[in-house]
Amino acid sequence: MAVREIINIDVACAIIEKDGLVLAAQRSETMSLPLKWEFPGGKLEPDESPDDCLKRELIEELGIQVTIQSALPSSNWQYSTFAITLHPFVCSMHGDTIRLTEHKAIRWVEPKDLLTLDWAAADAPVLRNYFNYRTGRQN
Template sequence: MIDVCCAIIVNDEQQVLVAQRSAVMRLPLKMEFPGGKLEPGESPEAALVREIQEELNLHILPVEALPVHEHQYPDFAIRLMPFICKLQSGAIELREHAAVHWLEAPQLSGCDWAEADIPVVHDYLFTLTN
């Protein structure tokens, strides 16, 4: 089981950043919330701040943890730890992903998500209605 954290990055306009995996990554061209693997001894929040800086050149502040989800793909399993994050600063640089998009919350359901991210989308949308 691979421990992975992901960021639901929200900007000042309440749009959410979604990233498209590159053609050479596992799950090519699927949409995901950006993030990455935890290093030994690293907290999910610290890993997320580091990963988003490395992958996208953005500075974020994790503000709320969402439920953890485990997902079994055919050849690997992940434990996905999502956090709603506030965008602090930075200009997006695509260092791993094919593309990123700022979307309004209702648009999230129409994306071609990596399977592990689908329950995270539902959890995030649920937080907006309660």
């Protein structure tokens, strides 16, 4: 029996804060992990830094530009067919207009209500690190 190699994907993601709320994005029905909520972002290109990737992906997916406030610890998650390394950044958004090109929906959520959404499993450690960041605890 052949052992299938698990591919690891590096992904940058944005925890966008505005007026005390956090932006969550719902994956479309055609994406992997359909209808799960996530922090927007995307896959790093070869030789691309996580912060450059994040800025590029947010322009492509949401039509927005951000300022990175802080980098949170990277986290690893393994699904059954692939593994993911998430590189999260706390950001602020320039302007108010968001244009969805890939996601089904977005929602501005109070941080205390983030856990009420049905998140992609890989976002669990990102959420934990974000809550630690907000309370000033070490990650």
